[in-house]
Amino acid sequence: xxxxxxxxxxxxxxxxxxxxxxxxxxxxxxxxxxxxxxxxxxxxxxxxxxxxxxxxxxxxxxxxxxxxxxxxxxxxxxxxxxxxxxxxxxxxxxxxxxxxxxxxxxxxxxxxxxxxxxxxxxxxxxxxxxxxxxxxxxxxxxxxxxxxxxxxxxxxxxxxxxxxxxxxxxxxxxxxxxxxxxxxxxxxxxxxxxxxxxxxxxxxxxxxxxxxxxxxxxxxxxxxxxxxxxxxxxxxxxxxxxxxxxxxxxxxxxxxxxxxxxxxxxxxxxxxxxxxxxxxxxxxxxxxxxxxxxxxxxxxxxxxxxxxxxxxxxxxxxxxxxxxxxxxxxxxxxxxxxxxxxxxxxxxxxxxxxxxxxxxxxxxxxxxxxxxxxxxxxxxxxxxxxxxxxxxxxxxxxxxxxxxxxxxxxxxxx
Amino acid sequence: xxxxxxxxxxxxxxxxxxxxxxxxxxxxxxxxxxxxxxxxxxxxxxxxxxxxxxxxxxxxxxxxxxxxxxxxxxxxxxxxxxxxxxxxxxxxxxxxxxxxxxxxxxxxxxxxxxxxxxxxxxxxxxxxxxxxxxxxxxxxxxxxxxxxxxxxxxxxxxxxxxxxxxxxxxxxxxxxxxxxxxxxxxxxxxxxxxxxxxxxxxxxxxxxxxxxxxxxxxxxxxxxxxxxxxxxxxxxxxxxxxxxxxxxxxxxxxxxxxxxxxxxxxxxxxxxxxxxxxxxxxxxxxxxxxxxxxxxxxxxxxxxxxxxxxxxxxxxxxxxxxxxxxxxxxxxxxxxxxxxxxxxxxxxxxxxxxxxxxxxxxxxxxxxxxxxxxxxxxxxxxxxxxxxxxxxxxxxxxxxxxxxxxxxxxxxxx
Numbered sequence: 001x002x003x004x005x006x007x008x009x010x011x012x013x014x015x016x017x018x019x020x021x022x023x024x025x026x027x028x029x030x031x032x033x034x035x036x037x038x039x040x041x042x043x044x045x046x047x048x049x050x051x052x053x054x055x056x057x058x059x060x061x062x063x064x065x066x067x068x069x070x071x072x073x074x075x076x077x078x079x080x081x082x083x084x085x086x087x088x089x090x091x092x093x094x095x096x097x098x099x100x101x102x103x104x105x106x107x108x109x110x111x112x113x114x115x116x117x118x119x120x121x122x123x124x125x126x127x128x129x130x131x132x133x134x135x136x137x138x139x140x141x142x143x144x145x146x147x148x149x150x151x152x153x154x155x156x157x158x159x160x161x162x163x164x165x166x167x168x169x170x171x172x173x174x175x176x177x178x179x180x181x182x183x184x185x186x187x188x189x190x191x192x193x194x195x196x197x198x199x200x201x202x203x204x205x206x207x208x209x210x211x212x213x214x215x216x217x218x219x220x221x222x223x224x225x226x227x228x229x230x231x232x233x234x235x236x237x238x239x240x241x242x243x244x245x246x247x248x249x250x251x252x253x254x255x256x257x258x259x260x261x262x263x264x265x266x267x268x269x270x271x272x273x274x275x276x277x278x279x280x281x282x283x284x285x286x287x288x289x290x291x292x293x294x295x296x297x298x299x300x301x302x303x304x305x306x307x308x309x310x311x312x313x314x315x316x317x318x319x320x321x322x323x324x325x326x327x328x329x330x331x332x333x334x335x336x337x338x339x340x341x342x343x344x345x346x347x348x349x350x351x352x353x354x355x356x357x358x359x360x361x362x363x364x365x366x367x368x369x370x371x372x373x374x375x376x377x378x379x380x381x382x383x384x385x386x387x388x389x390x391x392x393x394x395x396x397x398x399x400x401x402x403x404x405x406x407x408x409x410x411x412x413x414x
Numbered sequence: 415x416x417x418x419x420x421x422x423x424x425x426x427x428x429x430x431x432x433x434x435x436x437x438x439x440x441x442x443x444x445x446x447x448x449x450x451x452x453x454x455x456x457x458x459x460x461x462x463x464x465x466x467x468x469x470x471x472x473x474x475x476x477x478x479x480x481x482x483x484x485x486x487x488x489x490x491x492x493x494x495x496x497x498x499x500x501x502x503x504x505x506x507x508x509x510x511x512x513x514x515x516x517x518x519x520x521x522x523x524x525x526x527x528x529x530x531x532x533x534x535x536x537x538x539x540x541x542x543x544x545x546x547x548x549x550x551x552x553x554x555x556x557x558x559x560x561x562x563x564x565x566x567x568x569x570x571x572x573x574x575x576x577x578x579x580x581x582x583x584x585x586x587x588x589x590x591x592x593x594x595x596x597x598x599x600x601x602x603x604x605x606x607x608x609x610x611x612x613x614x615x616x617x618x619x620x621x622x623x624x625x626x627x628x629x630x631x632x633x634x635x636x637x638x639x640x641x642x643x644x645x646x647x648x649x650x651x652x653x654x655x656x657x658x659x660x661x662x663x664x665x666x667x668x669x670x671x672x673x674x675x676x677x678x679x680x681x682x683x684x685x686x687x688x689x690x691x692x693x694x695x696x697x698x699x700x701x702x703x704x705x706x707x708x709x710x711x712x713x714x715x716x717x718x719x720x721x722x723x724x725x726x727x728x729x730x731x732x733x734x735x736x737x738x739x740x741x742x743x744x745x746x747x748x749x750x751x752x753x754x755x756x757x758x759x760x761x762x763x764x765x766x767x768x769x770x771x772x773x774x775x776x777x778x779x780x781x782x783x784x785x786x787x788x789x790x791x792x793x794x795x796x797x798x799x800x801x802x803x804x805x806x807x808x809x810x811x812x813x814x815x816x817x818x819x820x821x822x823x824x825x826x827x828x
Contacts, residue, residue, distance in 0.1 A: 013627070014627070014629050015439075015440070015443070015456075016443055016453045016454070016455075016456065017443055017444065017447040017453070017638075018439075018440045018441065018442070018443030018444025018445070018446075018447060019440075019444070019629050019636075019638060020440065020629065020631065021435060021436070021437050021439075021440040022435070022436055022439065022440065023435050025429075025432075025436065025458070026429070026432045026433075026434065026435040026436065027432060028432070029429070029430055029431055029432030030431065030432025030433070031432070032432070033431040033432060039430045039431070040430065040459065040460060040462070040465055041430075041457065041458070041459055041465065041469070042429075042430065042457065042458045043455065043456065043457045043458070044439070044455070044456045044457070045454065045455055046454060048454070051454055051455065055455070074608055075611055075628075116608070116611075116612075117608065134805070134806050157630075157631075159806040159807065159810055163806070194488055194530070194531065197489055197530075198530075213427070213428070214489075215428050215433050215434065216571075217434065217571075222433075224431075224433065279700075279721070281700075281703075284707075285703055285704055285706070285707025285708070285712075285719075286693075286695075286700030286701065286702070286703030286704040286707060286719055286721065287700065287704045287707075288700070289695075289699055289700030289703075289704075289721040290699055290700040290701045290703075290704045292699070292700075293698075293699025293700060293701075293721070293723065293812075294699070294808075294809070294812075296773075296774070296775055296776065296808055297776070298699075298723070299723050299724065302723050303722075303723050303724030303726060303727045304720075304721070304722065304723070304724065304727040304731070305699075305700055305720065305721030305723070306718075306719065306720050306721070306731075307693070307700070307703040307707070307718070307719030307720070307721075308717075308718065309707065309712070309713050309716050309717050309718070309719070310713065310717030310718065312717060313717045313718040313761065316760075317718070317720075317731075317760075346730075346731075347727065359710075360710070361710055362710065362711070391548070392548050392573040392577070393573065394708075394710055395708070396573055398707075398708075
């Protein structure tokens with residue numbers, strides 16, 4: 001059997017009432033794209049047997065493969081396995097290995113297993129079982145090769161689902177597909193989406209394989225170059241040729257990396273050049289340090305960060321002058337510069353990077369409105385500041401300030 | 415017209431290939447629940463006119479209201495307005511106000527408007543327009559009161575969509591609904607979902623209005639108590655009665671707040687008691703400071719944070735003894751205790767909270783495996799440490815460590 005197209009159906013009232021964000025669909029979608037399995041449609045339904053059954057039947061009419069997540073829990077409203085098994089004409093049977101694993105898991109955590117956890121070890125008859133290394137509910141695939149239909153059921157909690165998908169479902173699905181897609185993401189910072197697209201419009205319009213698609217978010221633009229074919233090496237070469245063309249346009253100067261993100265690029269470049277960085281954060285409150293230390297291995301280039309939210313902390317930890325704060329205020333280019341120099345002196349790092357600004361919602365004035373942020377960057381080259389006017393709320397102001405700071409940190413050692 | 419049920423249809427190939435997470439659906443869903451508008455189904459389709467048209471028609475067969483987001487951009491593959499207008503038998507006309515706003519936006523940013531941005535000012539004839547204060551694409555509602563159907567179209571970028579939804583769409587929708595839902599979220603930390611549910615099973619089973627539903631994530635459990643009716647005050651009273659019953663069970667001791675999250679609760683309680691906190695983070699790398707400063711107003715209780723990722727930084731900034739690091743290692747209860755005391759001394763804060771651990775993927779050993787984290791908590795009561803064994807990957811270890819640290823910070827001043 002060759003799977004051409006798939007649909008994703010996530011189950012859970014908590015998604016429909018907006019209590020949780022459906023990150024599972026994004027994760028599964030990305031994997032399907034990598035396998036070259038098309039997806040034209042995805043949906044969410046609640047824990048209602050009739051609507052769930054309708055949604056499953058509808059999806060199986062359109063697609064070869066239906067991947068479901070959620071509703072495998074121990075509670076009475078978890079109905080995915082029962083409903084999917086009924087749609088495929090199967091009954092549920094006890095899976096001994098799954099039961100044993102659930103028992104062990106409870107023993108390891110010194111917790112008592114409740115009766116409803118046993119329900120999780122029930123599996124549609126004859127299905128391929130995916131054991132759960134991160135939680136209690138096993139996943140499974142019900143196959144009907146005669147009709148050319150497969151339903152895969154995965155647990156809802158993202159960390160359980162992801163582990164199961166990568167370790168068990170990816171190898172399982174590779175048996176059912178021969179088309180390969182290769183993508184290269186081109187990471188761009190400092191140029192807007194419309195501008196990027198205007199420059200690349202002809203290139204994008206004239207190329208069907210590979211395709212070039214722009215995405216924006218976090219103040220960055222990403223171009224996804226995707227080639228399809230039967231040979232991975234050939235696809236990769238097609239992508240690289242297209243990337244080469246993009247680099248030769250005006251956009252080229254704004255490309256900071258490929259298949260990466262800004263924090264990873266900063267960490268990699270600092271390590272490569274043997275440089276270290278230290279952070280002094282006011283308005284970003286630890287977000288830059290967090291984004292740097294999100295990257296495994298960052299301890300090689302990052303040893304010190306301070307969050308100086310109060311003036312006192314700026315004076316005490318960073319030796320910002322009291323007079324500077326009095327004359328220019330905490331949100332000023334003068335303070336940003338002294339913070340960057342201060343954290344560099346404190347830590348002995350090659351580069352000191354500082355933020356001070358008004359993230360809002362309160363604290364703004366006519367002269368210094370919400371969204372005003374100064375960055376300070378200090379290195380052996382000297383100290384410089386950058387003034388930003390950011391919009392669209394506290395979270396976004398903080399995020400964009402940290403993104404700009406990372407971009408400046410990268411420029412400083414280029 | 416009275417809207418009873420709605421569906422959400424998000425448009426964008428970038429969602430189907432997993433390039434972005436569909437946060438818009440969650441945001442809109444939460445608002446619909448608040449308005450008492452049921453949602454049984456939500457979907458995602460790509461920028462393909464046939465499938466988009468099929469999805470719109472299918473949704474309008476089932477629901478009174480269809481809310482769409484995405485595909486209003488300036489680029490050639492943005493087809494939402496054209497397709498939805500065709501489904502409702504309308505043509506597109508130029509909206510002068512929208513065009514004027516787009517022009518002003520470009521002038522303000524000193525950027526050149528490109529021809530494709532003008533396309534964004536085209537709106538289905540006779541529709542209600544929602545101007546965009548955060549971006550270029552206006553939203554709109556096409557109404558067919560005869561058939562009792564409304565399609566609302568919103569921009570895809572989340573910060574544009576959210577602002578438009580709260581400022582324009584919420585007041586618009588309130589005219590079409592009289593049922594009210596009131597929810598209270600009960601926030602629990604320190605007890606697992608299965609355990610919570612076992613204790614509350616009878617209460618949950620026997621109550622249809624209000625309903626009680628458990629959700630878990632970030633290592634926390636949340637119970638959502640929801641009452642429906644025509645009078646908001648009456649609904650609120652029904653919820654409060656149920657909350658009272660829950661508080662009287664064994665679960666009561668693990669409730670830390672209502673309609674809040676752990677970081678907000680920490681900030682509020684510290685401010686209320688006039689206490690301050692300082693953070694000293696190793697494995698969490700700024701995440702605790704970030705979560706505290708996510709909360710507007712946190713500057714009242716948080717002035718100092720340090721990220722001491724290297725041993726040198728632990729010694730220099732926090733006066734951790736070299737001998738302690740040599741004898742017990744950086745990941746030890748002894749180091750955690752000295753870090754907490756050190757940051758309290760450095761900052762003069764009432765409470766010092768510290769983390770040191772192995773987030774992974776590298777750095778683990780048999781004796782100190784990945785996931786081992788020590789928390790240090792220091793206050794006038796003395797200094798104590800907590801040992802955690804966390805699982806499921808770097809991001810989750812860091813997240814759970816920060817959640818546990820916030821919980822300990824809260825306990826320390828209770």
